[in-house]
Amino acid sequence: MLSWEESQSISSMRRDRAWVEVDFGAIGHNIRAIKHLLSPHTDLMAVIKADAYGHGAVTVAQTALKAGAQWLGVATIPEGIELREAGITAPVQVLGATYTPEQLRAMVRWRLQPTLCTPKQALVFSESLSAADLSLPVHVKLDTGMSRLGAPWQAAAQFVQLVHRLPHLQLASVYSHLATADSPDPTMMHLQQERFERAIALIQGAGIELPRLHLANSAATLSDRALHYDMVRVGLGLYGLYPALHLRSRVDLKPALQVKARVTHVKDISAGTGVSYGHRFMADRDLRIAVIGIGYADGVPRNLSDRMQVLLRGHKVRQIGAITMDQMMIDVSRFPDLEPGEVVTLLGDDGKYSISADDWAETLGTISWEILCGFKHRLPRVAVGQPWECCESAAQS
Numbered sequence: 001m002l003s004w005e006e007s008q009s010i011s012s013m014r015r016d017r018a019w020v021e022v023d024f025g026a027i028g029h030n031i032r033a034i035k036h037l038l039s040p041h042t043d044l045m046a047v048i049k050a051d052a053y054g055h056g057a058v059t060v061a062q063t064a065l066k067a068g069a070q071w072l073g074v075a076t077i078p079e080g081i082e083l084r085e086a087g088i089t090a091p092v093q094v095l096g097a098t099y100t101p102e103q104l105r106a107m108v109r110w111r112l113q114p115t116l117c118t119p120k121q122a123l124v125f126s127e128s129l130s131a132a133d134l135s136l137p138v139h140v141k142l143d144t145g146m147s148r149l150g151a152p153w154q155a156a157a158q159f160v161q162l163v164h165r166l167p168h169l170q171l172a173s174v175y176s177h178l179a180t181a182d183s184p185d186p187t188m189m190h191l192q193q194e195r196f197e198r199a200i201a202l203i204q205g206a207g208i209e210l211p212r213l214h215l216a217n218s219a220a221t222l223s224d225r226a227l228h229y230d231m232v233r234v235g236l237g238l239y240g241l242y243p244a245l246h247l248r249s250r251v252d253l254k255p256a257l258q259v260k261a262r263v264t265h266v267k268d269i270s271a272g273t274g275v276s277y278g279h280r281f282m283a284d285r286d287l288r289i290a291v292i293g294i295g296y297a298d299g300v301p302r303n304l305s306d307r308m309q310v311l312l313r314g315h316k317v318r319q320i321g322a323i324t325m326d327q328m329m330i331d332v333s334r335f336p337d338l339e340p341g342e343v344v345t346l347l348g349d350d351g352k353y354s355i356s357a358d359d360w361a362e363t364l365g366t367i368s369w370e371i372l373c374g375f376k377h378r379l380p381r382v383a384v385g386q387p388w389e390c391c392e393s394a395a396q397s
């Protein structure tokens with residue numbers, strides 16, 4: 001494995017065109033801030049699926065664990081294997097669906113803990129495990145209203161009883177997922193919680209000792225302690241974004257990700273000149289424009305063409321013309337001395353301005369989650385600050 005210094009120097013060589021900067025101090029800060037909301041007996045699962053929402057799964061996992069997270073959540077088996085190959089030993093739950101004996105073998109081999117959604121899946125897994133005389137912790141998922149994964153909550157007792165009876169499955173938790181926790185109207189969330197409570201009562205009524213229970217995503221974690229149970233599963237909040245405006249006052253979060261690119265070419269164009277494919281932008285006066293080395297193949301949505309700004313020398317500068325696969329143009333008329341090599345900020349701060357994933361999401365009519373995990377692997381992830389600096393202060397506090 002590369003040392004921190006080596007990876008820093010490779011990172012700086014890769015900072016020649018465009019990159020994603022990840023502030024691990026911010027991730028540590030966010031975890032500590034979220035942990036302050038939890039009671040001491042509630043665990044924190046750092047949800048690091050989709051390469052930690054674009055921030056880099058292994059480094060985020062290491063940072064999260066050092067800062068006090070106990071569990072890691074991934075969506076797929078390969079995401080879990082990546083953590084194990086990096087030497088991470090913390091418990092890892094696979095939140096996505098798995099159902100084949102091959103997947104089961106991989107999860108046993110790499111000590112990943114599956115989500116169980118159906119009695120059939122429980123039987124298939126139990127049979128494969130008995131053949132090899134192995135056992136595996138499993139997480140029973142109940143559908144309380146998301147209508148995605150999970151057994152109907154009304155069948156909780158029968159399902160949990162089955163899992164309990166099967167000798168090679170260890171019931172590690174019972175959980176559910178909320179569909180509307182980010183809405184200012186809590187009605188549906190409370191209905192889901194009520195169903196979860198009724199499922200718990202059914203399980204207890206069947207004489208089964210309750211395992212670990214969990215329900216909350218970031219939004220529910222920020223909303224209400226009553227939703228925390230034994231563990232919260234936090235994704236978006238770790239990365240410093242708020243799931244909804246009305247939750248901003250609950251906790252102070254710092255965005256961890258910035259997207260930067262370099263000016264690669266500068267030119268003057270005269271009034272009446274079209275810019276980029278389709279000439280959707282026509283200069284209405286003489287302009288100085290700059291090309292920057294980032295495009296939609298890097299994860300900047302093409303639908304932001306002519307609708308986004310970037311930060312340069314502490315100023316907001318407009319992007320002009322269609323965003324192309326690898327490059328886009330900006331209006332730099334106010335900077336006559338601009339040269340290739342200067343850095344522009346697409347997401348992040350520069351001086352008194354900042355542009356967030358929420359700004360892009362609002363323009364595009366989507367959510368910040370989609371913006372964050374949209375950055376492609378062509379953009380190197382560059383760590384800023386000391387990744388463990390968060391942890392010294394965590395140990396002191």
Ligand SMILES: *Cc1c(COP(=O)(O)O)cnc(C)c1O
Pocket residue numbers: 047049095177216217218219233234235236237243
């Ligand atoms: C992605 C996911 C989370 C995390 O959601 P955030 O809103 O990003 O906090 C929690 N639980 C499950 C089951 C998920 O799939």
